[in-house]
Amino acid sequence: LSEYEALLKLKQSFTRADRLSSWLPDSSPCSAKWVGIICFNGTVTGLHLTGFDISGKIDIEALNALHGLRTISLVNNSFSGPIPDFHRVGALKSLLLTGNQFSGEIPKDFFAHITSLKKFWISYNQFNGTIPESVTQLSHLIELHLEHNHFSGPIPPMNIPTLKQLDLSNNKLEGEIPESLSIFSVDSFKGNEGLCGKPLDKVCMGDNKTNTNVPNQIPPEKKTNFVVVVVLGIAALVFIAFAFFTCKQRSEEEDNFGMLRREKVPDSVSVVEVHVPSSTSNRSNSRASETSRKGSSRKGSTHGKNGMSDLVMLNDDRGAFGLQDLMKAAAEVLGNGGLGSAYKAVMATGLSVVVKRLREMNRLQREGFDAEMRRFGRLRHRNILTPLAYHFRREEKLLVSEYIPKGSLLYVLHGDRGISHAELNWPIRLKIIQGMARGMGFLHTEFSSYELPHGNLKSSNVLLGDDYEPLLSDYGFHPLINTPNAVQSMFAYKSPEFVQYQEVSPKSDVYCLGIVILEILTGKFPSQYLSNGKGGIDVVQWVLTSMYERREDELIDPELLSYTNSRNQILQLLRIGAACTESNPEQRLDIREAIRKIEEVQI
Numbered sequence: 243l244s245e246y247e248a249l250l251k252l253k254q255s256f257t258r259a260d261r262l263s264s265w266l267p268d269s270s271p272c273s274a275k276w277v278g279i280i281c282f283n284g285t286v287t288g289l290h291l292t293g294f295d296i297s298g299k300i301d302i303e304a305l306n307a308l309h310g311l312r313t314i315s316l317v318n319n320s321f322s323g324p325i326p327d328f329h330r331v332g333a334l335k336s337l338l339l340t341g342n343q344f345s346g347e348i349p350k351d352f353f354a355h356i357t358s359l360k361k362f363w364i365s366y367n368q369f370n371g372t373i374p375e376s377v378t379q380l381s382h383l384i385e386l387h388l389e390h391n392h393f394s395g396p397i398p399p400m401n402i403p404t405l406k407q408l409d410l411s412n413n414k415l416e417g418e419i420p421e422s423l424s425i426f427s428v429d430s431f432k433g434n435e436g437l438c439g440k441p442l443d444k445v446c447m448g449d450n451k452t453n454t455n456v457p458n459q460i461p462p463e464k465k466t467n468f469v470v471v472v473v474l475g476i477a478a479l480v481f482i483a484f485a486f487f488t489c490k491q492r493s494e495e496e497d498n499f500g501m502l503r504r505e506k507v508p509d510s511v512s513v514v515e516v517h518v519p520s521s522t523s524n525r526s527n528s529r530a531s532e533t534s535r536k537g538s539s540r541k542g543s544t545h546g547k548n549g550m551s552d553l554v555m556l557n558d559d560r561g562a563f564g565l566q567d568l569m570k571a572a573a574e575v576l577g578n579g580g581l582g583s584a585y586k587a588v589m590a591t592g593l594s595v596v597v598k599r600l601r602e603m604n605r606l607q608r609e610g611f612d613a614e615m616r617r618f619g620r621l622r623h624r625n626i627l628t629p630l631a632y633h634f635r636r637e638e639k640l641l642v643s644e645y646i647p648k649g650s651l652l653y654v655l656h657g658d659r660g661i662s663h664a665e666l667n668w669p670i671r672l673k674i675i676q677g678m679a680r681g682m683g684f685l686h687t688e689f690s691s692y693e694l695p696h697g698n699l700k701s702s703n704v705l706l707g708d709d710y711e712p713l714l715s716d717y718g719f720h721p722l723i724n725t726p727n728a729v730q731s732m733f734a735y736k737s738p739e740f741v742q743y744q745e746v747s748p749k750s751d752v753y754c755l756g757i758v759i760l761e762i763l764t765g766k767f768p769s770q771y772l773s774n775g776k777g778g779i780d781v782v783q784w785v786l787t788s789m790y791e792r793r794e795d796e797l798i799d800p801e802l803l804s805y806t807n808s809r810n811q812i813l814q815l816l817r818i819g820a821a822c823t824e825s826n827p828e829q830r831l832d833i834r835e836a837i838r839k840i841e842e843v844q845i
């Protein structure tokens with residue numbers, strides 16, 4: 243069977259499929275963009291029929307003929323009966339069946355043949371029986387949603403390190419929660435009367451029978467665990483004390499970065515505006531005023547007076563300075579992003595700079611790192627922030643840029659609703675979008691051989707100049723970072739192609755550009771910026787649904803609604819934003835098309 247024949251066969255097995263009218267004989271599912279079909283390199287990789295009100299049978303033979311199929315979403319439809327033999331469809335990564343009427347038991351070995359699964363959602367169905375033991379074989383599983391079914395019996399001893407989301411709530415499960423799952427919250431288990439053990443406050447008694455809430459009593463079989471915990475605790479304390487003394491010694495011996503180190507940077511905060519307590523600030527200020535010496539670094543110099551490697555100036559548009567000047571400056575923590583922490587430093591000369599400590603950039607040795615930095619230093623474009631200087635040591639890398647007083651687009655758009663936000667009128671928002679697009683075009687030319695010429699475009703990395711001309715920062719880091727760190731810290735790795743296929747390309751930058759465009763037009767904080775997805779709004783999904791339902795006006799930031807004459811241009815840009823965030827990179831605009839369309843929008 244060819245792909246189109248297989249899909250038409252599948253459609254025939256459905257009893258209500260009114261919305262699949264674009265699935266027509268003799269057309270190609272990928273190039274003719276059949277609704278609900280996701281393609282990659284011309285092959286069908288996803289079947290996303292969410293909320294299509296379809297019922298009937300699911301022809302597994304037909305699905306089996308789609309060799310590239312990796313994700314199936316039939317969420318919120320009306321399928322019923324036992325779970326189909328999805329385990330016969332090869333290499334599935336996501337199987338999402340939430341919100342149907344499936345019922346009966348899941349066969350014992352169901353998961354043994356489908357070990358590639360990363361997401362398995364069957365919540366809000368009518369499944370019963372026990373959770374099959376074979377679930378423990380899903381070693382890549384990230385999300386497991388079984389909530390609101392009728393599962394009974396014990397939870398299998400799952401020990402899956404990749405598991406990030408677990409919801410077993412509102413079933414009839416009983417017995418002790420396996421210790422490996424005690425890290426999940428109470429919500430993952432609530433609504434199961436017979437469950438006991440952590441994180442619930444029901445202690446298990448005897449043969450895994452539950453007891454009422456007696457949290458302070460330690461049952462005999464737990465006493466050995468208790469001893470082990472105490473021993474481990476002491477070992478951890480010894481280790482921490484050792485690490486503390488070693489670090490302290492090292493930092494005193496090695497460098498003079500005491501001032502920068504003294505600031506305590508909060509962890510796991512995506513954006514923070516932290517101000518140094520005034521005592522520290524004053525102390526730094528007074529030190530700064532003691533000195534009036536000139537910068538100690540010259541362009542290309544690498545060693546300061548004390549023999550310690552110094553700053554290398556990349557661009558002396560703002561005058562030369564050295565590490566000594568930085569260390570004597572008044573410093574303030576700006577935030578702790580994925581790539582490291584950022585400090586504002588005001589030097590004695592009055593120049594304010596941002597010093598970014600690059601935490602994860604250990605892929606290149608000195609020469610490679612120098613070469614990349616020199617590339618950055620040569621960049622000249624009105625929408626690009628060219629760094630001023632850098633510092634390289636194996637254990638400490640700093641990148642110094644000019645401080646831009648208005649701050650980032652993120653702050654101006656979602657921070658306090660002060661004057662800057664009021665100034666974000668339609669012409670200025672258009673100017674920001676067009677400037678960002680030009681900056682991206684420039685980077686895609688300059689770094690055309692890079693997989694990700696920017697790699698980390700998001701509103702906190704778009705700084706706003708005095709006249710609201712946007713300046714892109716934190717670009718071009720891809721060659722410097724090892725992949726696992728890049729995955730954690732660069733926004734391009736949140737693109738759908740990475741989530742689904744672990745692939746990134748210059749089109750991933752287009753996805754990031756699209757997110758910022760939608761953020762600017764809707765005025766909403768995109769949930770895509772958060773790693774746990776909690777908070778903000780999934781702007782991509784919201785825009786898709788509202789456009790599909792012809793309710794585009796609700797997408798526009800209420801603060802732009804007074805620009806009634808510009809409604810069409812705003813909608814035109816919303817459509818461009820949607821085309822940039824298209825989940826299939828093949829169907830997504832490429833950067834040149836995106837720039838051309840963005841430039842066409844006139845006030």
Ligand SMILES: Nc1ncnc2c1ncn2[C@@H]1O[C@H](COP(=O)(O)OP(=O)(O)OP(=O)(O)O)[C@@H](O)[C@H]1O
Pocket residue numbers: 512513514576577578579580581582583584596643644645646647649650653698702703705715716731
């Ligand atoms: N040159 C600058 N001028 C003014 N503010 C800046 C400058 N560089 C960064 N900032 C602001 O400082 C804050 C922290 O920056 P940082 O780059 O550490 O965080 P981030 O952008 O959230 O994360 P990432 O490390 O992924 O880029 C952000 O709000 C950012 O907008």
